[in-house]
Amino acid sequence: MNNNLAFDTDIQTPFHIFQDKNRKRHMVFYGRVSTEHEAQLSALENQIQWYDDQAERHPNWVVVDKYIDEGITGTQAKKRPAFLRMIEDAKAGKFDLIVTREVCRFARNTVDTLVATRELKNLGVEVYFVEDNIWTMDGDGELRLTIMATLAQEESRKVSERVKAGQHISRNNGVIYGNGNILGYDRINDTYVINKEQAETVRMIYDMYLHDGVGATKIANELSIRRRVAASGKVKWTPSNVSRVLRNPTYMGCMAYGKSFNNNYLEQKRINNHNSDTYKYVKANFEPIVTEEEWRECERIRKRRRRELSIPMVRKTPFGEESVTKPVRESHDKWNRKLRCSCGYTFRKNRWHKNKNKDWSYGYQCYNQLNNGSAKKRREQGLDTTGYCDMPMIADWKLEIMCKMLLEKVWSERTGAIQEAERILKLCYQMDNAVQSEAVAIKRKIEKIKLKLDNLIDMRAEGDISIEEFRKRKESLNMELASYEVELQEQKRMKHATKEKEMNWDAVHKSLEETxxxxxxxxxxxxxxxxxxxxxxxxxxxxxxxxxxxxxxxxxxxxxxxxxxxxxxxxxxxxxxxxxxxxxxxxxxxxxxxxxxxxxxxxxxxxxxxxxxxxxxxxxxxxx
Incomplete structure (x- = not known):
């Protein structure tokens, strides 16, 4: 390969080289279409035919491979598997030329385009954009490539704006998005048709929530007992499934838009929008299962219950500030904080009954059973028990007696433990007193400096030192004085924070023993x-x-x-x-x-x- 290269002696960088483009090249083709639509796939076939024609026109090209990305966006390199595989093969030295039809086929992101071509250039691999007649190894190749890549990126932005405008129109017209797998409806063409059997299940959920005051967990258990089929086609209900039905505005005959968005036209990262207040509700052309009043009332009940069990807070989102709720604080119960079920869930503390001392007894139940029902009940109903829990409730006295026995064994020398704790506390107490002693020492140093300043004034008055010497010594003493005064203020602050008081060591000893x-x-x-x-x-x-x-x-x-x-x-x-x-x-x-x-x-x-x-x-x- 080096025999075909002629270096310019005035330029020392390896990139500014004159090359014979007609030399033998081991090359590959790269092509991409942006969607999986039939028209675009036909365009891909045309691209491949065009590449074959190019190979015939260049007998010096030895075709090593073709890299084709189908139905892939060009704004992000990481979403194009064929492109990434091509880069890896380039690093392995499998070819020295990449041929692509135009810059927009290679990438619509200017940064990705330049980074990729520079990396390939360092590997000794040239990229040839046929329609734009750009060879990246040419002297002005990168400049021309930057211009064309910028134009391609701008075109991508315009396409994004056109898509958004089209979505805005379709949303105003109530166009249905998604696959249509919604409990209670069958999607037929571009609308929803009520599925009577499933709609009855939806009606049950709303009736129990609105009129019976039942929560999502109990509704899920009741639906399992009645063997009602979920949207998955199985008799498998969870509180999450029930909550999704209650939150879905489709059941009142509306489509909700704005539940997610792309962060920008280059990254196209999908971000979920959890602020329901920013959703756009549009009346659709299909029959509702519940009235709008019923759905709105469910929303009010759900938000009220959530407020009662949560801590209000404000979170910043791309839509502005949104009121959200933070989960309830960590449990104040010591066993709730420590218990973890073998199924992975935490436990809830339940009050059982009063014992002989008229103290309440408590038990702990796995949240998996609370939320999803027990495996035992599902077995009795002949249902699948995968992922369900059979852990019995745990009495609090069992945890107490086990912990006491364990810690009794751990602390095998109680007296030595208390003595060690008292020794550490006394050491800290002595350190606090040391702060007071250090403050006294600093005050003495300050008094000495002030005495030196008085003597310095007397020496100047007697003419023993010059004005220059006086000023120099005075400035030095003033700086030293200011330093000690700052240190004294810090000691006073520490004294205030750890104010000395009489320590009752008998009370300390008693407290340690009780612990x-x-x-x-x-x-x-x-x-x-x-x-x-x-x-x-x-x-x-x-x-x-x-x-x-x-x-x-x-x-x-x-x-x-x-x-x-x-x-x-x-x-x-x-x-x-x-x-x-x-x-x-x-x-x-x-x-x-x-x-x-x-x-x-x-x-x-x-x-x-x-x-x-x-x-x-x-x-x-x-x-x-």
Whole structure:
């Protein structure tokens, strides 16, 4: 290839070279059509024939391949697989010439065009735009290419504007977009025709929501029980499916436009618009299933309920500021924050009943069951259970007793833990007092500088130093004085922030003891948040606890709880033995965790005031 190149000795860059265009070239063709319409595909066939004719006219061309993008936009290179494959083959050195009919076939984005041709140029690959007679290796090739690419991009912008204008007209005429797969309707030609059986399901949803005051979850469960078919053709209902029916204005005989938009004509990235207030509603030419009043009332109810369960906030969108809602804050319940179902969902706290002490008992239910119904009910109805959950509700006392037993084992030396905590607190207290001492030292330095300034004035008055020397020393002392005064102000600020007060160390000791006192009925929220990372129930009696051993990792511990609230037994499962080993609870103590591997230290223990007898009784009851 180098034999056909003649370098210009006055120009040192490898791009300014004289080449023989009639030399033998290993070349490829690139073509593209922008839509999949039949007329455009016919145009593609014409392009391919045109490329074949070009190859016949240039006997020095050896055709290596043809790269064709069908039904692809030209504004983005990343959306054209054939184009990207061509670039990769160019990097592999499979050819040294790309022939395309015109610049707009290569790309309609000026930046993409220039970036691609420059990259190819660095690889020693030339691009020839036949209709525009542009060879990228020519001296003025890039200039002419820039002009033509800019024109192509401008044409793309005009096409985008024409498309938007056409969409505006079609929307005013109520033209139907989409595939027409809407529950309650069959799409016939350019309109919707009511499907009576499906429309009855839609009517049920609106009646239950409007007149019975039923929410989306209960509606979904009721529809499953009645075996009503969803838009997918299956008896599979979720609260999301129900909500989409309630939000869809098609059912009141209107088309809603503006639910999504392209960010610009070059990227053409589709962005969803969640602000329903900006939608454009146009009356359509098909029969509604519900009245407009019913649909509007459903919207009011839905938004009111959402406001009651959410935090209002304002979000900026391309349409301006929009009022949206933020999900409810993280639960204040410690177990809600830690529980994660094996199906991936979180749990909801339910109030059950009052115990003998007249305190409420609570249980936790998987949100998958709340939202979609249980797998058990679907099995009873002969329905598919894939993705549904069978996790039983979890009593709060089980979590409390397991946590107490676990933390009792983790804190094996309570006294040492409290002493260490007190030592750290006292050290911080001493650091606060050190701030006061440092402020006193700074004040002494300030007094010394002021004394020096007085002496300096006396020396000048006696004529011991010149005016220049006086000014120089005075400026230096003033700068030093200002520096110390700033530092003193900072110390005063710190003093205000950490104002010294008499520390009641007896109260501190008592508070620390109460924090790790597990004789109480419940474990403190702060302790659970600090040391428990996550809890995954494996069934009604078996749980995986993830305990924070440090800021870097957590240890997985499997626990089993059996029996009733006042007659329960808790075990830490020994994975190596494959069974729950028993031991009297007299060896269960307390302390802060200093061990590095809890799995090797924790033996399978039980936490049971009544001893092994109750476990044997519990096992007998389970077998019976």
């Amino acid at each position: 790790i006192d597990f004789s109480k009925s419940t474990v403190d929220n702060e302790v659970v948040d600090k040391f428990i990372a996550k809890i995954i129930p494996q069934g009604n009696n078996r749980f995986l606890w993830f305990v924070n051993l440090s800021s870097l990792r957590s240890e997985e511990i499997e626990m089993v709880v059996e029996g009733r609230r006042n007659h329960s037994t808790v075990f830490i499962y020994d994975e190596e033995k494959g069974e729950e080993s028993e031991e009297d609870d007299s060896s269960v103590h307390s302390n802060i965790l200093y061990i590095s591997d809890i799995a090797s230290e924790l033996e399978a223990k039980k936490y049971s005031p009544e001893g092994a007898q109750h476990r044997q009784q519990s096992q007998k009851r389970m077998h019976n």
